[in-house]
Every structure is written in C-alpha cells, then in structure tokens.
Amino acid sequence: MYDLHVHSQYSFDGHDSIADICDRALELGLSGIAVTDHVDQVATPRLLPEFTPKKLALTAKKSSAAVTEAKRVYAGQLNVLRGVELGQALHNQALSEFLLSTYDYDFVLGSIHNLRATEDFYFMKYNSAEQAHKLLHEYFDELYALVEWGQFDSLAHLTYPLRYMVGRDKINVALSLFSAQTDAILSLLAKRGKALEINCSGLRQEIGDTLPGEDVVRRFRDLGGEHITLGSDAHRTSDLAFGLAQGMELANRCGFSSLTVFRQHVPYKVPFGEWTGEAWQTH
Ligand SMILES: [Zn+2]
Numbered sequence: 001m002y003d004l005h006v007h008s009q010y011s012f013d014g015h016d017s018i019a020d021i022c023d024r025a026l027e028l029g030l031s032g033i034a035v036t037d038h039v040d041q042v043a044t045p046r047l048l049p050e051f052t053p054k055k056l057a058l059t060a061k062k063s064s065a066a067v068t069e070a071k072r073v074y075a076g077q078l079n080v081l082r083g084v085e086l087g088q089a090l091h092n093q094a095l096s097e098f099l100l101s102t103y104d105y106d107f108v109l110g111s112i113h114n115l116r117a118t119e120d121f122y123f124m125k126y127n128s129a130e131q132a133h134k135l136l137h138e139y140f141d142e143l144y145a146l147v148e149w150g151q152f153d154s155l156a157h158l159t160y161p162l163r164y165m166v167g168r169d170k171i172n173v174a175l176s177l178f179s180a181q182t183d184a185i186l187s188l189l190a191k192r193g194k195a196l197e198i199n200c201s202g203l204r205q206e207i208g209d210t211l212p213g214e215d216v217v218r219r220f221r222d223l224g225g226e227h228i229t230l231g232s233d234a235h236r237t238s239d240l241a242f243g244l245a246q247g248m249e250l251a252n253r254c255g256f257s258s259l260t261v262f263r264q265h266v267p268y269k270v271p272f273g274e275w276t277g278e279a280w281q282t283h
C-alpha cells in the first residue's frame with residue numbers, strides 16, 4: 001500500500017522529519033509514500049508571514065532536498081515519491097508553474113483551502129446553511145477552474161470545506177444543490193485522465209467520513225473516472241496510513257478495481273489484490 005498524501009516538518013502545520021515518517025512507513029509495511037508538503041499560494045490575513053512567495057519557494061526547495069536524501073537512504077526498502085500539495089495554484093499561477101518546472105515531482109496534488117478573497121476554510125466560522133452554501137458555490141467554481149488548468153495529478157480532498165462546516169460547526173449542508181458543479185468537475189477530471197483522491201483524514205476527525213464521501217466517488221466512476229489515489233493527509237507520523245483500508249473498501253464499493261500510484265506523473269494502476277496482506281490494514 002502507498003500513502004499518497006503525507007506532510008512533513010516542511011509543511012507549516014506538519015510535525016515530523018521525513019526520516020521518521022519513512023521509518024514508520026516501514027514499520028507499517030507500506031510499499032511507499034508520497035511526501036506532499038504544502039505550497040499554498042495565498043496571502044491570508046492570519047498566515048501571511050508563512051506564505052510569502054519567497055518562503056513558499058524555500059519550503060519547496062527544503063522538502064525536495066529532504067526527499068532526495070530519503071530516496072537514497074531508503075532505496076530498496078521503501079518507495080519515496082517526490083510530491084507536493086499545491087494549494088490554490090491559480091492564486092499565483094506563475095509561482096506554481098515555476099515550482100512545477102523546477103522540481104522533478106513524481107506526484108502533484110491539486111487542492112483549494114481558501115477562496116481568493118477569504119482565509120482558509122479552517123479559520124472561518126459557519127452559522128447558517130445559507131452562508132455555507134454561498135461559499136461552497138464559489139469553492140466549486142474555483143475548483144473547476146483549477147481542473148481546467150490541470151497541472152496536477154490528483155484532485156485532493158474535494159469537499160474540504162465540509163470538514164469544518166459539517167464536522168465542526170454542525171451546519172446542515174445540502175451537497176445535492178451543487179450536483180451540476182460537482183458533475184462538471186468530475187467529468188473534466190475523468191476526461192483529462194486525472195485522479196480523484198479519497199482523502200482519509202475525515203475518518204479520524206469530527207466529520208467521520210472520507211473527503212469526498214461515497215456518493216461523490218461513485219459519481220466519478222459513473223462519469224468515466226479511472227484513477228483513484230488514497231491518502232491519509234497525515235501531519236504527524238502517528239496518523240500515517242490511517243483509514244487507507246476503509247478508503248480502499250470504499251473505492252471497491254464504488255466500482256473501482258484498482259488504485260493508482262503516480263511516478264513522474266505517469267499513472268500506474270495497481271489492482272486491489274496486490275495491496276493485501278500488509279500490516280497497514282490493522283492500523
Ligand atoms: Zn489540503
């Protein structure tokens with residue numbers, strides 16, 4: 001099994017060294033990991049000092065250098081993939097494209113944590129369905145534009161705002177209101193041969209579900225989606241591989257027969273049967 005969404009100390013909200021993460025991955029019997037440290041193209045009021053373009057570029061450089069070292073140290077034991085979680089790539093398209101052409105990434109996650117005019121959904125307070133629905137409408141519009149741009153391999157945690165709207169602030173969100181927008185996103189992903197991530201972080205958080213949930217994953221399949229990637233979105237080693245077994249079962253229920261791993265942006269489908277029998281399943 002691969003965990004294709006992992007943050008190290010080079011993410012502003014990550015805790016552990018890449019060596020510690022790799023050691024834990026070996027303990028769990030993983031075949032590989034993708035180190036996907038954040039590059040969030042944004043200047044939100046609270047996080048401005050962390051997110052200047054210069055600091056973002058430096059962080060990407062440090063993470064990439066540490067992955068190069070881990071690839072050397074763990075060769076033959078663990079496949080360490082050079083990844084990045086490119087947040088809001090279009091908020092600074094030039095820097096995004098510079099980083100993508102500078103570092104030899106195996107795997108790029110595309111994601112959105114905040115809209116152009118607001119801060120991370122994590123920092124916002126939700127007090128009505130009406131407010132949440134208005135923000136979700138904008139969120140899906142921005143995601144569609146991101147997929148049109150398309151310079152990533154897998155779309156990360158689609159429905160991210162629900163982690164806080166539904167899970168934390170208990171707002172009754174009607175996702176069905178946005179089916180035209182989510183269908184457009186999923187169709188375009190499928191048409192472009194991109195992957196949809198099943199992000200398992202929600203399984204250890206208040207929302208108690210994957211991001212996105214089963215209905216969206218099934219819809220991706222119905223609309224021609226071929227590639228699913230799985231990630232724990234761990235920000236500390238203790239969360240590594242958490243929920244991946246449930247994520248794989250979910251993909252299976254939705255009609256997928258394989259999971260996808262990317263190397264040098266090339267998708268490799270690995271049938272479910274080849275992922276079994278490893279220690280991670282009991283984690
Ligand atoms: Zn994220």
Ligand SMILES: [Zn+2]
Nearest residue numbers: 005007085233
């Ligand atoms: Zn992440």
